[in-house]
Amino acid sequence: MLAVFVEKIINLVFPLTCISCEREGAWICADCRERIPYATNLLCPNCFTFSPGGYFCTDCRKKSSLDGLWIISSYEYRAVKDLVHMLKYSGVTSVLDDIQRIAQPALRHLAEASESVRRVFMPIPLHEKRLRDRGFNQSALLAKMFAVCLNGRYVADGLLRTKETGSQALLSKDERITNVQDAFTASSALAISGKHVMLVDDVATTCATLQAAARVLRQHGARTVWGLAVARGTLSQL
Ligand SMILES: [Zn+2]
Numbered sequence: 094m095l096a097v098f099v100e101k102i103i104n105l106v107f108p109l110t111c112i113s114c115e116r117e118g119a120w121i122c123a124d125c126r127e128r129i130p131y132a133t134n135l136l137c138p139n140c141f142t143f144s145p146g147g148y149f150c151t152d153c154r155k156k157s158s159l160d161g162l163w164i165i166s167s168y169e170y171r172a173v174k175d176l177v178h179m180l181k182y183s184g185v186t187s188v189l190d191d192i193q194r195i196a197q198p199a200l201r202h203l204a205e206a207s208e209s210v211r212r213v214f215m216p217i218p219l220h221e222k223r224l225r226d227r228g229f230n231q232s233a234l235l236a237k238m239f240a241v242c243l244n245g246r247y248v249a250d251g252l253l254r255t256k257e258t259g260s261q262a263l264l265s266k267d268e269r270i271t272n273v274q275d276a277f278t279a280s281s282a283l284a285i286s287g288k289h290v291m292l293v294d295d296v297a298t299t300c301a302t303l304q305a306a307a308r309v310l311r312q313h314g315a316r317t318v319w320g321l322a323v324a325r326g327t328l329s330q331l
């Protein structure tokens with residue numbers, strides 16, 4: 094709370110300026126925001142063959158714990174990457190408003206292309222040591238925001254990250270899968286039998302983290318599990 098208050102005071106003294114064109118008023122102005130293309134989600138998130146709506150294709154679905162993945166935009170757009178970094182590494186929570194505005198058209202489009210069900214929005218949890226160091230979980234802030242946007246229910250503490258995995262950033266695809274294997278367990282509060290779950294993370298690259306978390310939710314009876322990330326990254330962009 095104090096951090097939010099301090100941020101508001103700082104914004105009064107130093108007004109926000111657009112990270113792309115430096116116009117005053119927001120972290121990204123309306124003109125620059127409208128130039129950021131949103132992801133069409135027309136390809137399988139794993140093999141990139143045609144598979145509209147964010148669903149994994151039939152072949153990839155056989156080895157996936159996720160039903161599909163919703164992506165808002167791409168890490169290849171500088172503004173998207175900068176906003177995610179501001180949230181994640183600098184704790185600038187006011188960028189959530191800008192991310193929400195960027196997400197609106199993509200979310201509308203995705204909601205139309207998918208099953209109309211009430212979803213439970215859950216963040217990819219941080220390990221408690223990482224949470225202590227950072228002071229907040231950026232995925233939890235995003236999950237709460239997306240739950241409001243899509244009229245879902247936000248559940249903060251269904252999953253626990255019980256293995257300290259370290260950063261995925263410098264790992265290959267296979268190393269990432271091994272790194273996050275068995276990283277998550279269900280908390281005693283997890284009650285998702287028969288529910289439609291949306292797992293939220295800031296960035297999805299190989300989907301290894303989302304898959305590992307989704308596996309636990311499946312084991313606990315989730316009916317569907319989707320991933321939702323602000324941006325899709327490739328291994329070379331991180
Ligand atoms: Zn601008």
Ligand SMILES: [Zn+2]
Nearest residue numbers: 137140150153
């Ligand atoms: Zn596929």
